[in-house]
Amino acid sequence: MFNFKHTRPNFPLGVRSGRKMIKVRLRRTTQMQPWISIQGDGVRVHYINILQIFKHMRFSILFCSFLFLSVGLFAGTPNDSIPEKKADTTKPWTYKGQYAIMLNQISFRNWASGGESSLSGRASVDYHLKYKKDKFSFDHTAHLAYGMVGYLHKRIQKTDDKIDLLFALSNQFSKKWYFTSIISFKTQFSKGYKNPDFSHEISDFMAPGYLTVSIGFRFKDNKNFELFMSPFAGRITFVLNQYLANQGAYGVKKAVYDSLGNVLIPGENIAGQLGINILSSYQTKLMKNILFKTRINLYNNYLEEEPSKRWQIDMDWNNELSFKINKYFSTVLLVQLKYDPNTLFPVYKDNTIVSQKSRLQWKQSLGVSFLYSIK
Numbered sequence: 598m599f600n601f602k603h604t605r606p607n608f609p610l611g612v613r614s615g616r617k618m619i620k621v622r623l624r625r626t627t628q629m630q631p632w633i634s635i636q637g638d639g640v641r642v643h644y645i646n647i648l649q650i651f652k653h654m655r656f657s658i659l660f661c662s663f664l665f666l667s668v669g670l671f672a673g674t675p676n677d678s679i680p681e682k683k684a685d686t687t688k689p690w691t692y693k694g695q696y697a698i699m700l701n702q703i704s705f706r707n708w709a710s711g712g713e714s715s716l717s718g719r720a721s722v723d724y725h726l727k728y729k730k731d732k733f734s735f736d737h738t739a740h741l742a743y744g745m746v747g748y749l750h751k752r753i754q755k756t757d758d759k760i761d762l763l764f765a766l767s768n769q770f771s772k773k774w775y776f777t778s779i780i781s782f783k784t785q786f787s788k789g790y791k792n793p794d795f796s797h798e799i800s801d802f803m804a805p806g807y808l809t810v811s812i813g814f815r816f817k818d819n820k821n822f823e824l825f826m827s828p829f830a831g832r833i834t835f836v837l838n839q840y841l842a843n844q845g846a847y848g849v850k851k852a853v854y855d856s857l858g859n860v861l862i863p864g865e866n867i868a869g870q871l872g873i874n875i876l877s878s879y880q881t882k883l884m885k886n887i888l889f890k891t892r893i894n895l896y897n898n899y900l901e902e903e904p905s906k907r908w909q910i911d912m913d914w915n916n917e918l919s920f921k922i923n924k925y926f927s928t929v930l931l932v933q934l935k936y937d938p939n940t941l942f943p944v945y946k947d948n949t950i951v952s953q954k955s956r957l958q959w960k961q962s963l964g965v966s967f968l969y970s971i972k
Contacts, residue, residue: 692971694724699744699929699966719744719757719962724971732769738762740915743786744962757962758785758800767815777815777825779876781894783807783913784835804838805847809896811874822879830874832896834939835867842866848939872898886921901938909938909955919966927968933960 699719705712721742728735744757762782767775784807789800813827836842836849842864845851853862875895883889896911913935920928934957941953 689728689730691727691729692724694722694971696969697721697723697929697966699962699964701964713751714749715746717744717746717756717964719964734767734769734775736763736765736767755787755789757960758787758789760784760786765815773817775815775817777813779809779811779813779825779827779874781807781809781811781876798838798840799846801838801841804836804841806835806837808833808835809874813874821881823877825874825876827874830872830896832870832872832874832898833867834870836864837866839863839866846940847937869900870896870898871900872896888919888921890917890919891915906938910936911938912936919968922965925967925969927966929964929966931960931962934958935960 697720699721701717702715703712704714706714719742721740723740724738726737740759740761742757742759744755745753746756747753760783763779764781765777765779767777769775784803784805785800786802788798788802791797791799809830809832811825811827811830813825813830815823815825817823834848836847841847842849843852843860845864847868849868850865852860852864855861873896876893878890878892880888880890892915894911894913897908898906898911901907901909914933916932918930918932922928936955936957938955940955940958942956943950944952944954
């Protein structure tokens with residue numbers, strides 16, 4: 598004769614360690630599932646709470662399901678550009694940067710030939726952030742610079758001011774060719790003045806500012822040479838300084854004045870263009886300790902209204918020649934050439950302005966720089 602006892606154990610299944618038992622499932626009538634265990638001292642009926650078991654196990658079920666799906670997705674992702682024999686161990690993100698500080702100083706005291714003591718400095722940041730996965734790549738480059746010169750007990754002037762940012766998305770379709778879209782942005786940090794007494798503004802932050810959106814093809818022969826060509830590139834010129842906008846600076850429509858010189862219609866702050874855009878960069882070691890870098894940007898506006906300016910090309914050409922002294926110090930020669938048909942300079946005759954015309958702009962600096970590089 599068996600002794601029947603009904604129990605509801607605290608543990609989920611009512612299994613006691615160290616005892617052999619036989620379980621027989623009974624008909625379920627409620628959420629409490631009955632089980633019979635036949636033991637040496639009798640038969641006991643236990644009730645199992647199914648909801649309680651599910652609550653204990655649901656995290657494990659979800660985790661196992663997520664792990665299974667993740668493995669399946671990664672295993673099913675096509676990767677035709679990577680050989681099956683070798684695993685890709687390269688990191689998708691890379692960063693290269695160069696930080697430089699250039700100083701120049703000259704001093705005079707009781708100098709019969711004359712002269713003016715001065716101290717000048719220039720700080721620059723150049724970096725390249727890149728992401729590459731299979732045939733897709735993202736590039737972001739920046740060229741930032743700011744320089745000033747101070748004359749003893751007198752004035753301070755700006756000597757360099759540059760913000761040049763570029764963002765590119767590329768998809769490789771052959772060994773050396775990429776389908777690429779580029780967004781570039783150029784402006785300066787602070788105001789620029791024509792006269793030393795800061796009486797005549799000629800530039801400001803976003804005056805001008807250039808935003809260019811290009812879609813085209815990029816050719817990359819090796820790590821030292823790149824060429825990008827876009828037959829259709831939109832460019833927006835910003836002149837957010839109203840004083841300069843009223844003058845029609847940098848190609849925007851100038852203000853309308855009355856006979857007394859009052860502004861009737863303010864100058865426009867934005868001018869749009871559509872044209873061809875070409876970007877190219879190259880660097881090479883001329884000698885063991887001599888490195889040459891060059892970058893050029895060419896742009897021609899299809900929508901130019903004046904026939905005389907229709908085939909004039911905007912040019913921005915930067916050249917850098919560095920002579921390495923040691924790990925941290927170099928002598929650096931910088932040369933920049935610019936030409937913009939919409940940037941006009943006065944033409945004088947007998948100390949009187951008779952007309953305005955665009956001219957080739959030239960900037961050069963030479964000095965000893967402290968360089969810190971990240972590769």
